[in-house]
Amino acid sequence: MTTVPASVPTVPVPRRGVAGWLLTTDHKRIALLILGTALVFFFVFGAMALTMRSQLALPGMSILSPHLYSEFFTMHGSGMIFLAITPFALGLGVYLVPLQIGSPTIAAPRLLLFCYYLYLFGALGMVGGFLTSHGAADDGWFAYVPLSGSEYSPGKGMDLWIAGTFLAGLGQLIIGGAILWTVMRLRTKGMSLMRMPLFTWSMVGTTLMVIASFPALLAAMSMLTVARFHPGVTASNTFNIAYQDVFWFYGHPVVYVMFFPFVGAILDVAATFSGRRNSGYKWTVIALLAFSTGSMAVWGHHMFTTGQIPNDYFSVVSIFLIVPAGLEYFSIISTLVGGRLVYRTALLFAIAFLPQFFIGGATGVMLASPTLDYMLHDTYFVVAHFHYTLFGGSVFGFFAGFYYWFPKATGRLLDERLGKTHFWLMVIGTNVTFIPMFLSGFFGMPRRVETYPPTAGLTTTNLISSIGAGILGISMVVLAINIVKSLHHGERAGANPWGAFTLEWATSSPPPPLNFSEPLPYVTSPAPLLDLRERAELDAVEAAEGHAHETLLAHAAASEEEPER
Amino acid sequence: MKVTAPVVLLCWGLLNGALVLVLRGFGGTGVELALYGTAFGIIELFALTVAIAASRRPAGRELFFLPRSALPACIGALGVVIDGLGLSFWPWPLYFGSPFIGVALVLAWLDHRAKPHRSQFETMTPIVDGLRPGEVPPTQPIERLAPYRLYDPPPRPTTGLGEAVRALVPPRRGRRRAALAGALATLGAAALAARLGRRQEMAPLVDQDLAERLARASERPRAR
Numbered sequence: 171m172t173t174v175p176a177s178v179p180t181v182p183v184p185r186r187g188v189a190g191w192l193l194t195t196d197h198k199r200i201a202l203l204i205l206g207t208a209l210v211f212f213f214v215f216g217a218m219a220l221t222m223r224s225q226l227a228l229p230g231m232s233i234l235s236p237h238l239y240s241e242f243f244t245m246h247g248s249g250m251i252f253l254a255i256t257p258f259a260l261g262l263g264v265y266l267v268p269l270q271i272g273s274p275t276i277a278a279p280r281l282l283l284f285c286y287y288l289y290l291f292g293a294l295g296m297v298g299g300f301l302t303s304h305g306a307a308d309d310g311w312f313a314y315v316p317l318s319g320s321e322y323s324p325g326k327g328m329d330l331w332i333a334g335t336f337l338a339g340l341g342q343l344i345i346g347g348a349i350l351w352t353v354m355r356l357r358t359k360g361m362s363l364m365r366m367p368l369f370t371w372s373m374v375g376t377t378l379m380v381i382a383s384f385p386a387l388l389a390a391m392s393m394l395t396v397a398r399f400h401p402g403v404t405a406s407n408t409f410n411i412a413y414q415d416v417f418w419f420y421g422h423p424v425v426y427v428m429f430f431p432f433v434g435a436i437l438d439v440a441a442t443f444s445g446r447r448n449s450g451y452k453w454t455v456i457a458l459l460a461f462s463t464g465s466m467a468v469w470g471h472h473m474f475t476t477g478q479i480p481n482d483y484f485s486v487v488s489i490f491l492i493v494p495a496g497l498e499y500f501s502i503i504s505t506l507v508g509g510r511l512v513y514r515t516a517l518l519f520a521i522a523f524l525p526q527f528f529i530g531g532a533t534g535v536m537l538a539s540p541t542l543d544y545m546l547h548d549t550y551f552v553v554a555h556f557h558y559t560l561f562g563g564s565v566f567g568f569f570a571g572f573y574y575w576f577p578k579a580t581g582r583l584l585d586e587r588l589g590k591t592h593f594w595l596m597v598i599g600t601n602v603t604f605i606p607m608f609l610s611g612f613f614g615m616p617r618r619v620e621t622y623p624p625t626a627g628l629t630t631t632n633l634i635s636s637i638g639a640g641i642l643g644i645s646m647v648v649l650a651i652n653i654v655k656s657l658h659h660g661e662r663a664g665a666n667p668w669g670a671f672t673l674e675w676a677t678s679s680p681p682p683p684l685n686f687s688e689p690l691p692y693v694t695s696p697a698p699l700l701d702l703r704e705r706a707e708l709d710a711v712e713a714a715e716g717h718a719h720e721t722l723l724a725h726a727a728a729s730e731e732e733p734e735r
Numbered sequence: 736m737k738v739t740a741p742v743v744l745l746c747w748g749l750l751n752g753a754l755v756l757v758l759r760g761f762g763g764t765g766v767e768l769a770l771y772g773t774a775f776g777i778i779e780l781f782a783l784t785v786a787i788a789a790s791r792r793p794a795g796r797e798l799f800f801l802p803r804s805a806l807p808a809c810i811g812a813l814g815v816v817i818d819g820l821g822l823s824f825w826p827w828p829l830y831f832g833s834p835f836i837g838v839a840l841v842l843a844w845l846d847h848r849a850k851p852h853r854s855q856f857e858t859m860t861p862i863v864d865g866l867r868p869g870e871v872p873p874t875q876p877i878e879r880l881a882p883y884r885l886y887d888p889p890p891r892p893t894t895g896l897g898e899a900v901r902a903l904v905p906p907r908r909g910r911r912r913a914a915l916a917g918a919l920a921t922l923g924a925a926a927l928a929a930r931l932g933r934r935q936e937m938a939p940l941v942d943q944d945l946a947e948r949l950a951r952a953s954e955r956p957r958a959r
Contacts, residue, residue: 194805279802291812329824336819355789362738419770419774460750462747467751467754478764479764482761
């Protein structure tokens with residue numbers, strides 16, 4: 171038997187089979203559980219969106235009843251936000267942050283598994299509302315009171331939604347804390363804060379927002395519970411506005427929680443596939459931190475029309491956010507410009523993110539003006555705006571990261587041809603779906619309606635949107651085929667298939683239980699593997715020069731000796 | 736100023752604190768200020784915790800606790816989920832869920848005491864936060880994260896209950912039968928409890944009197 175020195179960390183033999191996954195404390199497996207579950211929910215709630223678009227394709231369709239339509243848009247919105255995209259964001263962090271900072275594990279891995287179960291069963295509880303007599307929750311993802319009180323929303327579906335949201339939110343809050351603690355305390359030697367990869371910095375911004383804002387979600391759900399047990403409290407407008415304040419204090423930062431990690435992913439993807447370091451590293455870090463700070467202060471712009479908040483403050487702060495966002499854009503673009511671009515699918519998603527998120531951001535600046543917001547509030551314009559940020563931006567960023575890190579997690583490359591098909595279908599589908607929604611909103615179509623009059627002039631734009639949604643559905647089928655095919659027959663990836671620069675590529679694919687079994691390079695910059703490569707090249711050049719110099723000296727010595735002879 | 740973890744957290748919190756003050760200047764109400772102020776407080780508290788941890792043990796020398804078993808997480812989550820989702824229907828799931836949480840906490844505590852699973856990278860020297868001016872960067876990967884070995888976990892401390900059961904029910908098939916009987920008995924007990932719970936006269940979930948009184952109070956014109 172091998173004797174293990176006391177100073178050498180040891181790890182129990184990982185279990186095999188299903189138990190190995192359900193009882194794991196390996197952060198990579200927990201992350202894959204989170205990401206896999208989130209991907210399933212992404213497909214489920216995406217299918218709901220497709221059904222709603224079918225209902226709205228033409229006026230007077232009867233695929234969904236008005237009540238079921240309300241349930242579908244509520245579950246689509248809340249499911250995508252609480253159960254799909256936020257877990258995508260946090261799951262990526264759980265997988266990658268320890269690897270990027272050279273840590274063998276994450277802080278509190280067992281607590282993370284506990285949080286995964288809270289998220290999973292909370293999600294099942296929310297969806298389980300469909301099985302109750304009154305159906306699932308049907309009050310929109312923000313569940314405003316008094317509409318979501320027991321008087322107007324009777325039945326257990328709403329109660330399950332509240333409990334499920336509370337559990338999932340609690341799990342995500344703790345996951346955020348664990349990631350932040352890992353970054354703050356478990357970095358490897360030489361990995362100072364200003365040498366961390368930008369994805370890890372984006373996770374710092376994300377988790378700071380999680381810790382500061384997710385408790386407000388728990389408070390909001392507690393307020394809803396009180397409102398359902400004692401509907402009288404909603405008779406006071408103070409309570410209702412306070413609920414909106416508390417909810418949006420979570421509801422706005424969570425949009426950035428769903429966006430930041432994917433900006434980080436795009437920054438990493440841009441650096442790798444352009445073959446150069448991130449441009450403006452320091453300013454990008456400052457921009458990420460300033461952006462996350464500002465995002466905590468703008469929740470009130472969702473409440474302009476209530477007349478109960480200082481509109482001027484929230485308007486100014488919301489518009490201020492374009493400054494750090496612009497810095498991040500400049501960083502991505504200036505990294506790409508001048509690089510030797512390799513157009514893999516991951517980079518294509520990263521490039522498409524830029525104009526699409528710009529549309530979402532620019533229309534966000536429009537909505538940050540109370541004057542315009544009074545006109546556009548609760549119209550399809552708002553729906554188009556946030557789908558451009560969350561789908562055109564976040565989901566594209568997620569897929570950039572997905573195609574980039576899939577080989578690291580599975581050891582196999584995704585099929586490039588299917589990947590590019592998926593990409594082009596998504597680009598076409600996204601823009602065909604959401605651009606007409608801006609027009610629908612401008613023509614006055616309100617949100618959350620299951621039909622519209624044929625004479626309202628909304629038929630064409632809705633039909634185009636529905637066709638676009640169908641294209642998006644097809645793109646998801648292509649993605650699913652690609653995942654299944656690549657998992658079984660994909661090309662072997664090797665440790666660093668892209669020639670990337672950060673530490674997660676300094677280990678095998680997939681990484682071993684404690685992440686690194688090989689020596690880690692000394693970290694002297696945010697791109698340690700590029701440093702190594704450059705040093706090796708420099709050494710080779712110096713060696714060659716030294717050799718040439720010696721040869722010259724030898725020749726000189728020989729020529730000096732000749733006359734004597 | 737050196738960019739350290741507590742400094743980043745502190746500054747992020749202080750920036751938010753400044754925005755709270757600006758909001759106050761723009762006429763923010765009590766709820767808004769309380770909300771934002773609380774978030775600011777949470778972040779500063781986190782910064783303080785990180786600062787204390789950093790003062791006790793420098794970064795890179797943190798203890799890596801490798802849990803022996805993930806079972807407490809599963810059992811604890813089961814308890815919390817039973818409590819959380821069950822309360823949407825009846826109050827009595829609280830009695831079922833809470834013991835699971837207790838058991839999970841005890842198991843986690845027992846696991847935490849097992850020293851072989853607590854590992855420390857003692858060979859590591861304090862973290863080098865940057866090369867000094869003029870210092871030549873190393874040309875070789877000089878540091879090695881301590882390698883790890885797989886090993887069979889040592890037998891865990893038991894209560895003796897398992898041995899007693901094994902002694903009482905020796906044959907394999909008998910053990911399966913006992914397990915099946917136990918599962919059936921548990922299901923039966925749960926069904927009985929559900930039945931009893933349904934028979935009970937439940938307190939109304941909605942306090943109608945209070946609701947009516949509040950509604951009446953809100954309709955009443957306020958005295959000036």
